[in-house]
Amino acid sequence: MTSVATPEVQTGQSVPAEAGRISLADIAKAHDVRFLLATFVDMTGKPCAKLVPVEAADELEAGAMGFAGYAAGLIGQKPQDSDLIAVPDLTSFTPVPFIKEGLAIIHCDPHVDGKPWPYAPRVILKNTLARLAGKGMQAKVGAEVEYFLVNKNPDGSLSTADARDDSPRPCYDARGVTRMYEHLTSISEAMNGLGWGNYANDHEDAAGQFEQNFNYADALTTADRVVTLRYILNILAEQRGMTATFMPKPFTDRTGTGLHFHLSLWSGADALFPGDDDSADDGGRGLGLSDLAYSFIGGILEHAPALQAFLAPTVNSYKRSGATTSSSGATWSPRKASFGGNDRTHMIRVPDEKRIELRSGDGSANPYLAIATAIEAGLDGVTKGSDPGAPCGPGEAREGAHLLPATLLHAVEALRRDPVILASLSGDEAIGEYYADAKEEEFLAWHNQVSDWEIRTYLTSI
The missing domain is CATH 3.10.20.70 (Glutamine synthetase, N-terminal domain)
Incomplete structure (x- = not known):
């Protein structure tokens, strides 16, 4: 966001200060x-x-x-x-x-x-960050915002906005990026004009799917930017006759849309996740992290099923995480609460010693709630000295690792069983119960609808 802490703002324009206060x-x-x-x-x-x-x-x-x-x-x-x-x-x-x-x-x-208001998501995140600050720490967060560009057809079905974007494996395709040049560059220029530091724009794994990256910042700023970017993407896509959607799984046969968060803890200018020189082998794990970082990971893994109610908060979320394959051959969605090195098959990826990537969130996640609850889970691990064990190899998970919920209802049930995450919203369990009740109602509203699949499967089955 544009800073207003001093009269000079990022656009280079001068903001007048009267009596030491800028209104x-x-x-x-x-x-x-x-x-x-x-x-x-x-x-x-x-x-x-x-x-x-x-x-x-x-x-x-x-x-x-x-x-x-x-x-x-x-x-x-x-x-x-x-x-x-x-x-x-x-x-x-x-x-x-x-x-x-x-x-x-x-x-x-x-x-x-x-x-x-303690139910307001931005207030919830600020309350978590205040608790973190009370322990002498701050959180920095990066976000990977994926989305589809689609058209809605007269029959209600969806089609890719770029009709030529129909390859089963279009990821990083230079031609797909070029055909969407005007859209992608307009978003890039918008982000850079705001000082966000857009550094990459690419075609993602599914036909019609894109991602546009920007620099990490403090947790609240990044959450604000995710909300702002979604708004910008929606409006600019509409101006070009398209729909930008963050729906986790808009197409049955394609990879779904993630919202991945890169998390790190700091104390002032000191990064707290890298291990020190005296413990460079980090207990033989080989990832270069500090004990605090491993405990933070352990907390997230321990509370992973309940966290999914916030990281994957819709009925459609579980069509993505439950998929076994896609047209590209991979789903890129973890099924278990595992962690590993620079390995995208896990819920938590550790690309380097400075940060962790939380990969189980999807495009429907509320960034304020997702970041707040992930930090609360990690802090619980730090408080208890949780041990996540050794990092796992590709597709592996440690013995006893939690399976991630199969449906939104399973996630709600996991949330209700987890007192730490249930009470993590402004420190009030009643707010967690309110959210759980709403999400259960959402699941049941969907469940009570008769689908085309049911007609095809059951109409003449007996």
Whole structure:
């Protein structure tokens, strides 16, 4: 996000400082912004916003913008509850002139009756990061955002937006990237204009699937950027007559869409995951990690089944993780709670001694909740000194490793059995129960629909 900590911002424009304070109105005017999207997400990750003219920026900043929380979505409110008040975080100010001239996004923390609302995903992550800071640590996170570009046909089916993108193994295909040049470069230029450091744009494993990478940052900034990037991708794709979807498994025979997180812990400028020179062999594991890093991994593996309720939070998620093959020959989705070195067959990959990659999340994950619960699981491992054992080889898992849930209902049941993860949302088990109940209802709503598969299989089977 564009920094507002000093009068100089990343666009090179000067933001006026009056009496040592920079207001939201000052920042907006310095960027020629006329309207603000005051944005927050509900627990499903749906972006909710009000379009606020810059003339009302002071009211927004003062906490005068109310939302009917129950109408906004899954965010812990009933129709009779007090308004959610969107309190903007000025450090998240993001001009988006490539979408609409004079428009900016600002991420907000919902408050109710003057206090941060503990069901709000951004508030949940901030609470986790505050707990982490109390232990003298900070989290840095990178995110790999995958998505499909599709068209919806008159019969309701989906087709690849690029009709020529039909190879069973199109990953890294230079021709597919070139045909989508205008779309990919517009997203790249948007990210770089915002100072995110886009460094790669590629065709992913499935026909119609792409990934565009940006630099890691502190955990809250990265979560904000994932939400912002999804919005940017959706709008710019629509402007070109396409739909950008983060649905985990939009096509039965193709690889699904992941949302992988690269996690590391720091103390000030010191990275805490690399092992020191005196323990370079790290107990014979050979990955160069510290004891703290291994305990953090151990915590994630121990709580893996419950974590999937947040990392893979939809019915469709388990069509991806349960797939046994795809047209390319691989699913790239882990089935067990295992870890290994630079090996993409595991839930946790360790590409180097500085970070771990959590690979079991998919495109439907809410980045705030996914990051918060993963950190909470890792911290529990650090507190208990969990030992993940030795790293596993390709396709292997240690004896007793958890199987990841087979369906959303299994994930909900695992969440209810795990008191650490159930209580990890703002430290309140009731919030975890609320989320679990909502996800169970989502599963049952799907389960109660009669599908084409059932008609084909059972109509004349007896």
